[in-house]
Amino acid sequence: MPLLLFIALAVVPPLASMAGQAHVTGLFARGMIFALAALGLDLLVGYGALVSFGHAAFVGLGAYTVAILGAHGIHDAAVVVPVAVVAAAAFAAATGAISLRTRGVYFIMITLAFGQMAFFTASSLAPYGGDDGLTVSTRTTLFGYAPLGRDVALYYVIFAVLACAYGLMRFLVASRFGRVFRAAKENPVRVAALGFDVYRFQLAAYMVSGVVGALAGVLLANATEFVSPAYMSWRRSGELIIMVLLGGMGSLHGAIIGALAFLLLEEWLAGVTEHWKIIFGPLLVVVVLFARGGLVGIGAALARRWWRG
Amino acid sequence: MSTTLLIVQILNGLQLGVLLFLIAAGLTLVFGVMDFINLAHGVQYMLGAYLAVMFYGLTGSFVAALVLALLASLGCGLLLEFVVFRHLYDRDHLDQVIATFGIILFLNQGVKLVWGAAPLSLPIPEALSGSVVLMPGLLYPVWRIVIIASGLAAGLVLYGLVAHTRIGMLVRAGATNATMVSALGVDIRRLFMIVFGFGTMLAGFAGIMIAPILSVEPGMGDTILILAFVVIVIGGIGSIRGAFIAALLIGLVDTLGRSFAVDILRLFLAPSPARTVAPALASMLIYLLMAVVLFLRPSGLFPARGR
Amino acid sequence: MAEPILRLEGLCKSYGGLDVTDHVDLEVAPSGVHAVIGPNGAGKTTLINQICGLVAPDAGRIVFAGHDVTHRPVHARARLGLARSFQITSILPAFSTLENVALAVQAHAGSSFRLFGRADREEVLNGPAYAALVEVGLGERAHVPAGSLSHGEKRALEIAIALAMDPKLLLLDEPMAGTGREETERLVHLLQGLKTRLPMVLVEHDMTAVFELADHVSVLIYGRILASGPPEAIRADRQVIAAYLGEGE
Numbered sequence A: 001m002p003l004l005l006f007i008a009l010a011v012v013p014p015l016a017s018m019a020g021q022a023h024v025t026g027l028f029a030r031g032m033i034f035a036l037a038a039l040g041l042d043l044l045v046g047y048g049a050l051v052s053f054g055h056a057a058f059v060g061l062g063a064y065t066v067a068i069l070g071a072h073g074i075h076d077a078a079v080v081v082p083v084a085v086v087a088a089a090a091f092a093a094a095t096g097a098i099s100l101r102t103r104g105v106y107f108i109m110i111t112l113a114f115g116q117m118a119f120f121t122a123s124s125l126a127p128y129g130g131d132d133g134l135t136v137s138t139r140t141t142l143f144g145y146a147p148l149g150r151d152v153a154l155y156y157v158i159f160a161v162l163a164c165a166y167g168l169m170r171f172l173v174a175s176r177f178g179r180v181f182r183a184a185k186e187n188p189v190r191v192a193a194l195g196f197d198v199y200r201f202q203l204a205a206y207m208v209s210g211v212v213g214a215l216a217g218v219l220l221a222n223a224t225e226f227v228s229p230a231y232m233s234w235r236r237s238g239e240l241i242i243m244v245l246l247g248g249m250g251s252l253h254g255a256i257i258g259a260l261a262f263l264l265l266e267e268w269l270a271g272v273t274e275h276w277k278i279i280f281g282p283l284l285v286v287v288v289l290f291a292r293g294g295l296v297g298i299g300a301a302l303a304r305r306w307w308r309g
Numbered sequence B: 001m002s003t004t005l006l007i008v009q010i011l012n013g014l015q016l017g018v019l020l021f022l023i024a025a026g027l028t029l030v031f032g033v034m035d036f037i038n039l040a041h042g043v044q045y046m047l048g049a050y051l052a053v054m055f056y057g058l059t060g061s062f063v064a065a066l067v068l069a070l071l072a073s074l075g076c077g078l079l080l081e082f083v084v085f086r087h088l089y090d091r092d093h094l095d096q097v098i099a100t101f102g103i104i105l106f107l108n109q110g111v112k113l114v115w116g117a118a119p120l121s122l123p124i125p126e127a128l129s130g131s132v133v134l135m136p137g138l139l140y141p142v143w144r145i146v147i148i149a150s151g152l153a154a155g156l157v158l159y160g161l162v163a164h165t166r167i168g169m170l171v172r173a174g175a176t177n178a179t180m181v182s183a184l185g186v187d188i189r190r191l192f193m194i195v196f197g198f199g200t201m202l203a204g205f206a207g208i209m210i211a212p213i214l215s216v217e218p219g220m221g222d223t224i225l226i227l228a229f230v231v232i233v234i235g236g237i238g239s240i241r242g243a244f245i246a247a248l249l250i251g252l253v254d255t256l257g258r259s260f261a262v263d264i265l266r267l268f269l270a271p272s273p274a275r276t277v278a279p280a281l282a283s284m285l286i287y288l289l290m291a292v293v294l295f296l297r298p299s300g301l302f303p304a305r306g307r
Numbered sequence C: 001m002a003e004p005i006l007r008l009e010g011l012c013k014s015y016g017g018l019d020v021t022d023h024v025d026l027e028v029a030p031s032g033v034h035a036v037i038g039p040n041g042a043g044k045t046t047l048i049n050q051i052c053g054l055v056a057p058d059a060g061r062i063v064f065a066g067h068d069v070t071h072r073p074v075h076a077r078a079r080l081g082l083a084r085s086f087q088i089t090s091i092l093p094a095f096s097t098l099e100n101v102a103l104a105v106q107a108h109a110g111s112s113f114r115l116f117g118r119a120d121r122e123e124v125l126n127g128p129a130y131a132a133l134v135e136v137g138l139g140e141r142a143h144v145p146a147g148s149l150s151h152g153e154k155r156a157l158e159i160a161i162a163l164a165m166d167p168k169l170l171l172l173d174e175p176m177a178g179t180g181r182e183e184t185e186r187l188v189h190l191l192q193g194l195k196t197r198l199p200m201v202l203v204e205h206d207m208t209a210v211f212e213l214a215d216h217v218s219v220l221i222y223g224r225i226l227a228s229g230p231p232e233a234i235r236a237d238r239q240v241i242a243a244y245l246g247e248g249e
Helices: A002-012 A014-019 A023-048 A056-071 A077-099 A104-123 A151-174 A177-188 A188-193 A200-225 A234-247 A253-272 A275-288 A294-308 B003-034 B041-059 B062-083 B093-115 B144-165 B166-178 B176-183 B188-213 B220-235 B239-264 B270-295 C044-052 C074-080 C097-109 C123-135 C151-164 C183-195 C209-212 C230-236 C238-245
Strands: B131-135 B137-142 C006-015 C020-028 C033-036 C059-064 C081-087 C169-173 C200-203 C216-221 C225-227
Touching: A002 A014, A002 A104, A002 A151, A002 A253, A014 A023, A014 A151, A023 A056, A023 A151, A023 A177, A023 A200, A023 A234, A023 A253, A023 C006, A023 C097, A056 A077, A056 A104, A056 A200, A056 B188, A077 A104, A077 A200, A077 B270, A104 A234, A104 B093, A104 B220, A104 B270, A151 A177, A151 A200, A151 A253, A177 A200, A177 C097, A188 A200, A188 C074, A234 A275, A234 B093, A234 B144, A253 A275, A253 A294, A275 B093, A294 C151, B003 B041, B003 B131, B003 B137, B003 B144, B003 B166, B003 B188, B003 B220, B003 B239, B041 B062, B041 B093, B041 B188, B041 B220, B062 B188, B093 B220, B131 B144, B137 B144, B144 B166, B144 B188, B144 B239, B144 C097, B166 B188, B220 B239, B220 B270, B239 B270, C006 C044, C020 C044, C020 C225, C033 C044, C033 C209, C044 C059, C044 C081, C044 C169, C044 C200, C074 C097, C081 C151, C097 C123, C097 C151, C123 C151, C151 C169, C151 C183, C151 C225, C183 C200, C216 C230, C225 C230, C225 C238, C230 C238
Parallel strands: C033 C200, C033 C216, C081 C169, C169 C200
Antiparallel strands: B131 B137, C006 C020, C006 C059, C216 C225
């Protein structure tokens, strides 16, 4: 299933250009960027039961790194990516250290609070556009070359990053580290009684997740050639959670499917009627009420039925 | 900053606080008693405002609009409860968040479809328009005073109900330990419906009262919803007293922060950076407050739950 | 007498004026089974929770294996070699039986911040884990989800998890709770085999089991130690009989 998904994603650009629908490539590129962010979030939500409602802040952090460094004439990935990674890790360490003291709904709300703080900070960056945001004039280069200049090249870079991130996440959740983290989701008291400091494991996962979000942000700034505080709004954070749930949490490829489905559905419904939300809203309700486990869950159920004949 | 300005801003802060309390009260009860996160609570507030505008247009009387809009809000709330929400009570929080978010999308768009995207307005009732002189040199709009007074009155009634009636006792017990209450043989479904309907009406009431001084538009419930969540988390989920204190606190901090941030920052910074930093800092203030409160007290100021 | 493995000194805990633990002094020998008995509400579980770190005492000291652990968190005490089973079964239901135990092996094998390599294929973890399962008689159930085990099997799994931590002391909080006659006998037999290797604190209601296993018995009533001594002495103690054993047993 995940393999099929990646093969399908790999053939999007040639198919789109053959069909004369080049904008589809752009749509899927955006879809994969949000898939990357949702993938990072799924680590927290699906494997750790840590519902972060401020995840868009990390995406924004990565995007603003591109824009701000760009405004100072620095465009090379060799600088931009490490800066974005370190900034996201530091922000995650600081906010996670405080947020992870709380549980459940309080965790949701305190991560929201940090997300909002990041949002308002971005709005106050008057030299970098303030509320209005900032145009990214030059896409990120790699050691002086400009491989991201063409949209198709950018598409495959995004594809490669997503595939690598997916692979790394798979390793991570199956590793010793991942086992402790998953166990802490089920029964934190038991895990502590075994001798694990649950807090440290959760904080590390929170940082990994934040860094993945920031990478998505770096790519997003390149794809849209624009950054704005809206990237960090709580609605964006909410959408990321919805993507994870729509696809089916705790499966990793579910997050990718969820993000793609979300954006495609939005695009399609918006083409049908300007009041697409009036269809999309109830659709979410229906998915929650009747399709536990998201799209991946539905797929698995259908597959089972098919096997039985 | 002059004393009059300070007093005016304190009153404005109180007015925002009272409004937040009306919304947060229902939210915290529904959350505390039913363990149900209702993101759609904000659209109930929006719906209240729209219904008031509609009924005012039909009847031409504010009082009639108020009564009809309250009843209609209650009806909408109960309908939603019956069709969607009651299937969500025993689901986990994430499911509830997604489904109620879907309701938000639907109603925001529905409102746009029915009443249009342009902001509407509701006139202040003739008798209560204008301003009064509170102090020499201090004029304050009557309607805002009415909002503060009616909000405080609603708070008192709510407190009386929760503290002194049988249903109130069940509500308090439910917020502390819901399984115990159902073990006592109480019809939990009916209790939920009453609590839910009451919360809905309070949110609708807040929307009706604020409609004359705010533009009535789609999405007006979203921002206030987030603020209301901040309130109930600071106050401690399930606690009416906590919601009341936190609502006033947030109202005052937010309003005063926005009006005086520049002046205060000027004490430390040069005028130009102070002007750029201040608005962001002022918007951030309540979130900072929430982070600090949760850092010191991870379950809010007045945790209702036993453990 | 050899240096005790665990020493409680003047331990106090009260909830809203009710003294649940009232100046408890207790020494647990480095070998044998030390049983703590007492009627319901005597404060046995609260005492265990203070020893393992889930509940902070109001006053007093807890010394474990030569370390003052009074203010150390749960995981730090576990790392020093304090293992416990829970009164209400506390396993990871979605994990396989083997993984439940392998996680315990991993806890003292260290380096759990290893981000790569599939943990479920590591023989260094699975080998000892499987051995512990065989020891408690769950060898054939290694690969089923722990949530699908029977109640008695879950109790045995709890003990396997504790064993896999290679602890210096085992705290058993009512291991026989809710098990049938036959299962209880099997558990008693199992613990009898273990007691030569490992000191244990056993909190238990089943008096037959207690007197079959214990080398030392302390009686806890209303948060206070009423009597402490060898089983025969406790059985004969008039005070204990009056306060507890006499209650129609």
